[in-house]
Amino acid sequence: MSVSTWSLSVDDRERLIQAALSAKGRAYNPYSKFRVGAALLTPDGQIISGANVENASYGGTICAERTALVKAVSEGTKTFVALAVTSDVDSPISPCGICRQFIREFCTLKMPIILAPSLYVAGSGERLIETTVEGLLPHSFGPEHLEMPRKP
Numbered sequence: 001m002s003v004s005t006w007s008l009s010v011d012d013r014e015r016l017i018q019a020a021l022s023a024k025g026r027a028y029n030p031y032s033k034f035r036v037g038a039a040l041l042t043p044d045g046q047i048i049s050g051a052n053v054e055n056a057s058y059g060g061t062i063c064a065e066r067t068a069l070v071k072a073v074s075e076g077t078k079t080f081v082a083l084a085v086t087s088d089v090d091s092p093i094s095p096c097g098i099c100r101q102f103i104r105e106f107c108t109l110k111m112p113i114i115l116a117p118s119l120y121v122a123g124s125g126e127r128l129i130e131t132t133v134e135g136l137l138p139h140s141f142g143p144e145h146l147e148m149p150r151k152p
């Protein structure tokens with residue numbers, strides 16, 4: 001098995017990107033016409049994917065990243081080892097601010113995040129952005145801060 005320079009293997013990276021690309025096909029996007037797919041990898045190798053789900057009340061829209069996380073967490077999975085995101089744009093798109101904070105809740109700061117273009121050539125590794133939770137959300141606030149001793 002070939003291994004990338006970081007904690008995610010090339011095989012898992014490829015599986016995750018393909019799952020995100022497939023999930024994009026299940027987007028409910030009548031308003032924006034913009035499809036996004038996300039896929040989470042769990043420690044036991046399972047993949048949980050999600051797509052954006054829009055609403056006639058536009059603010060009710062749920063992004064692909066949060067769909068995947070809410071699916072997983074509500075089914076009992078709360079730890080993840082990687083995330084991939086893709087869209088209809090042929091350059092990588094990056095999670096919105098709300099999703100970054102949502103990802104921060106459940107994923108370690110060093111967890112790999114792969115941002116893939118819509119026309120990703122399988123197995124090539126080309127034009128991917130490989131970042132991390134802390135790369136997308138530096139100096140972040142998270143659950144552990146609520147556990148710290150407080151002084152007035």
Ligand SMILES: O=c1ccn([C@H]2C[C@H](O)[C@@H](CO)O2)c(=O)[nH]1
Binds near residue numbers: 036053062093
């Ligand atoms: O990272 C992103 C960015 C946007 N969207 C969705 C929300 C909305 O349905 C559409 C346009 O913003 O794309 C996501 O799902 N994830």
Ligand SMILES: [Zn+2]
Binds near residue numbers: 063064065095096
């Ligand atoms: Zn979002």
